[in-house]
Amino acid sequence: MPIAEAQKKRVLEELPKPIVKSPIEIMDIKEWGRLREEEEEEAKRTKMMKKEKEEIPWWVEDEEDSANPALTFEEQQKHIEELKGALDICWAEIGSHREDTQFMHGYYDTWPELPLCRWELQLDHHVSACWDWAYNYCITTRRSKCEILSKEQKKDIITSLKGWVVQDDFDTTVSRLPPNIRYTILVNFASMIILKDCLTLFWSNPFWYLDVDDAISNSEGAEAPFGAHLHTLYKTFLKVEPRLAHHWRAQTTRLANVRYQAHFSKRDLTFGLANKEILRAKAYRFAAARLQDKVFRCLLKDKDENILKTTLGDLYVRMAEFAKDLATSQPLLEWRLLDEIPTEFDQQSKVIETAYIHGLGVRESRLNRHQVIAILRPYFFRTGGWNREGRTPEVMVSRAHVFVEDRVGRWANDAHSSDEDAFSTHSSDEDELPTRRKKRRPNKAKIEKKVGPGKQKPAPKGKAKKGAKKKT
Numbered sequence: 001m002p003i004a005e006a007q008k009k010r011v012l013e014e015l016p017k018p019i020v021k022s023p024i025e026i027m028d029i030k031e032w033g034r035l036r037e038e039e040e041e042e043a044k045r046t047k048m049m050k051k052e053k054e055e056i057p058w059w060v061e062d063e064e065d066s067a068n069p070a071l072t073f074e075e076q077q078k079h080i081e082e083l084k085g086a087l088d089i090c091w092a093e094i095g096s097h098r099e100d101t102q103f104m105h106g107y108y109d110t111w112p113e114l115p116l117c118r119w120e121l122q123l124d125h126h127v128s129a130c131w132d133w134a135y136n137y138c139i140t141t142r143r144s145k146c147e148i149l150s151k152e153q154k155k156d157i158i159t160s161l162k163g164w165v166v167q168d169d170f171d172t173t174v175s176r177l178p179p180n181i182r183y184t185i186l187v188n189f190a191s192m193i194i195l196k197d198c199l200t201l202f203w204s205n206p207f208w209y210l211d212v213d214d215a216i217s218n219s220e221g222a223e224a225p226f227g228a229h230l231h232t233l234y235k236t237f238l239k240v241e242p243r244l245a246h247h248w249r250a251q252t253t254r255l256a257n258v259r260y261q262a263h264f265s266k267r268d269l270t271f272g273l274a275n276k277e278i279l280r281a282k283a284y285r286f287a288a289a290r291l292q293d294k295v296f297r298c299l300l301k302d303k304d305e306n307i308l309k310t311t312l313g314d315l316y317v318r319m320a321e322f323a324k325d326l327a328t329s330q331p332l333l334e335w336r337l338l339d340e341i342p343t344e345f346d347q348q349s350k351v352i353e354t355a356y357i358h359g360l361g362v363r364e365s366r367l368n369r370h371q372v373i374a375i376l377r378p379y380f381f382r383t384g385g386w387n388r389e390g391r392t393p394e395v396m397v398s399r400a401h402v403f404v405e406d407r408v409g410r411w412a413n414d415a416h417s418s419d420e421d422a423f424s425t426h427s428s429d430e431d432e433l434p435t436r437r438k439k440r441r442p443n444k445a446k447i448e449k450k451v452g453p454g455k456q457k458p459a460p461k462g463k464a465k466k467g468a469k470k471k472t
Contacts, residue, residue, distance in 0.1 A: 134190035178409025225337030284313035334376035
C-alpha cells in the first residue's frame with residue numbers, strides 16, 4: 001500500500017464518530033397552545049406572588065422591560081416625567097415646523113401669538129388705556145389758557161411733543177381747539193407723552209429688554225448691550241435681504257417670549273423667564289423715571305407717589321408685553337407722526353380721522369381743509385412678508401386720530417362757559433340753580449308777603465273749600 005493511502009486511512013480512523021440524532025417529533029398545534037397558556041398563567045401567578053411579597057413594585061406590568069431594580073419609586077417617576085417632556089418637545093417642534101413652513105410661504109395669519117386680524121382692536125385698547133390713566137391722574141380745567149401752568153412749563157410741554165403737536169405758542173394752539181377739548185387738553189398731552197414713550201422704548205426695538213444694564217435714560221431709553229447688538233444686527237441684515245431679516249427677527253423674538261406656552265413649552269425657559277422679570281423691572285424703572293420728569297409732573301394732580309408708580313408701571317408692563325407679541329410676527333408694525341401725515345384735514349382721507357371728542361359725523365365735511373393741530377395717536381400700518389418679493393406694501397391697521405382747528409366746535413353753547421373754572425367754589429346755593437328756577441322764586445316770595453305769616457293761602461278762584469257752605 002502506498003504511503004499516501006496508509007496515511008489517509010490512519011487519519012480517517014482517528015476522526016470522532018458522528019452522533020446520530022433521533023428524528024424530530026412534530027407537536028400538535030392545539031397541544032402547543034395549551035402549553036403556552038399554562039406558561040403564561042404560571043408567569044402571572046409568579047408575578048402576583050412577588051407583588052404580594054413586595055419584591056417588585058405594584059405598578060410594573062412587564063418585569064423585564066419596565067422595572068429597574070436599581071431605581072427607586074421617586075427616580076422612576078422622575079424618569080417618566082422626563083420621557084413625557086421629551087415627547088412634548090417633539091410634538092411642539094413638529095407643529096412649529098409645520099406652521100413655520102406655512103408662514104414662510106405667506107400664510108402667516110395663524111403663526112404669530114397675536115393674529116393680524118386683532119392688531120387694530122388691541123391697538124385701540126392699549127391706546128385708550130394710556131388716555132384713561134391720564135384722565136384719572138392729570139389736571140382737568142375749563143380755562144382755555146391753563147393758568148395753572150407757567151410760561152416755561154407751557155413751552156417745555158410743546159417742545160417735548162415735537163412731532164405730535166404743532167410747534168406754536170401753547171395758548172395759541174389751545175385756543176384753536178373746541179371748548180370740550182380744552183377742558184381735557186392736559187390729559188391729552190399726558191397721554192401723548194406716555195404713548196410716545198411706548199413707541200420709543202418698547203415698539204421700536206423688540207430686543208430692548210434683553211440683558212438690562214444699570215443705566216437708565218429719561219429721553220430715548222437705555223438699550224441693553226445684547227439687545228442693542230441684536231437690533232444692530234437686524235438693521236444690517238435688513239439691508240441685504242428684508243424677507244429673511246423679518247423672519248429672523250420674528251423667530252428670535254419668539255424664542256425669548258415665554259408669555260404663551262403653546263410653542264416650545266418644554267424647552268429650557270431659564271433664559272426667557274429671567275428676561276421676563278427683567279422686562280417688568282425695566283418697565284417699572286422707566287415709569288419711575290418718567291414721573292421724575294418735570295414736564296410730565298406738572299400735568300399731574302397731587303396724588304400718592306406709590307399709587308402713581310404702581311399704576312403707571314403696570315401700564316408700561318402691559319404695553320411692553322403687547323410690543324413683544326407684535327414683534328413675533330413677520331409683518332412689521334410701523335407708524336407715522338404729525339410730520340408725515342397730511343397737514344389739512346379731509347373727511348375722505350384713508351390716513352387720518354378726527355378724534356372721537358370732536359363729535360364729527362361720518363359724512364360731515366365742515367372741518368375739511370382745516371389745519372391739523374395735534375395727533376392723539378399715530379397712523380399705524382404693517383409692511384413686509386415672506387411672499388412680498390422684496391416689495392414692502394403698506395397695509396393700514398388704523399387711521400391716525402387728530403385734533404383739527406375748530407374754535408367753536410360742534411356744541412356752540414359750550415363756548416360761553418369755556419373760561420369758567422371747573423373747580424371754582426360757588427358763593428351760595430342759588431348760583432347753582434338753573435335760570436328758570438331763579439325766575440320763579442320772586443313770585444313765590446310775593447305770594448308769601450301778600451298772605452302774611454300764619455295765614456292760609458287763599459283758594460283759587462272758582463273753587464270753594466271743602467266743607468264750606470255756599471252763599472244763598
